[in-house]
Amino acid sequence: MPNFIADHRPGPIGIFDSGYGGLTILDEIRRLMPEYEYIYLGDNARTPYGTRSFEVVYEFTRQAVLKLFAMGCRLVILACNTASAKALRTIQMRDLPVVAPDRRVLGVIRPTAELVGNLTRTRKVGVLATAGTIQSHSYKLEICKLFPDVKVYGEACPMWVPLVENREYDSPGADYFVRKNIDALMAQEPDIDTVILGCTHYPLLLDKIRRYLPEGVTPLSQGAIVAESLRDYLARHPEMETRCTRGGDCTFYTTELPEKFVASASVFLQKKITASRVTLE
Numbered sequence: 001m002p003n004f005i006a007d008h009r010p011g012p013i014g015i016f017d018s019g020y021g022g023l024t025i026l027d028e029i030r031r032l033m034p035e036y037e038y039i040y041l042g043d044n045a046r047t048p049y050g051t052r053s054f055e056v057v058y059e060f061t062r063q064a065v066l067k068l069f070a071m072g073c074r075l076v077i078l079a080c081n082t083a084s085a086k087a088l089r090t091i092q093m094r095d096l097p098v099v100a101p102d103r104r105v106l107g108v109i110r111p112t113a114e115l116v117g118n119l120t121r122t123r124k125v126g127v128l129a130t131a132g133t134i135q136s137h138s139y140k141l142e143i144c145k146l147f148p149d150v151k152v153y154g155e156a157c158p159m160w161v162p163l164v165e166n167r168e169y170d171s172p173g174a175d176y177f178v179r180k181n182i183d184a185l186m187a188q189e190p191d192i193d194t195v196i197l198g199c200t201h202y203p204l205l206l207d208k209i210r211r212y213l214p215e216g217v218t219p220l221s222q223g224a225i226v227a228e229s230l231r232d233y234l235a236r237h238p239e240m241e242t243r244c245t246r247g248g249d250c251t252f253y254t255t256e257l258p259e260k261f262v263a264s265a266s267v268f269l270q271k272k273i274t275a276s277r278v279t280l281e
């Protein structure tokens, strides 16, 4: 296994997702901090992660993190709830101390959990996410650690990522699945007043989610939350901040064919980009 112990050079901030969903996080991060340089890596050839086992999500995520380290990143954001739920802790506890003790990998669940307890008035929070994230109970565990009085209800939405990845998020078929999962969540506890969109693909479905959530229930997208939390992290860790290269560019990598990635990513980001292919192993 490669190690990055002797390499102290500055580098871009790495943003990783199983596919396109992390682009919703990247977009907000770049809006808030346009000065840094970024690398985006989407494992589009192996998406979705949401239905995969812990072992497989961990292995795929570890490969992606090591690839981003090899590309020079010192700080990697797992812009994927499934990877954050199933792989982050093991990477932080087991891999980083051995291969890259002064590099960092951060996830998206903790910053969301930190905020939601201050937003809910009924103290009842819903989570819509992939089956993997729901089964991991990561949101429940994180939120209850910080806000023991908050009750957390989760609903897995296995069709939502495929709808987004296949650019069907505006179609009538999407209405059926969005409504079905929201109804199932609200049937668990009608007093839920805040719903975490616990998957970085879901902001693409936000119009439909708003349509089917009952009046007064607020959907919480993660992009701005994660961006704010990253800014705060960099302010508290000058040793990392000074090792983040500047220039404002973002280089895109995908494990799929670049033409395919570029066509969909341009829809997500509403601008044209170019991308290169990488293999993860």
Ligand code: DGL
Pocket (backbone or CB within 6 Å): 017, 018, 019, 021, 022, 047, 048, 049, 050, 051, 079, 080, 081, 082, 083, 130, 133, 161, 198, 199, 200, 201
């Ligand atoms: N975007 C990922 C997340 O936030 C999930 C996509 C997948 O299932 O691969 O959970």
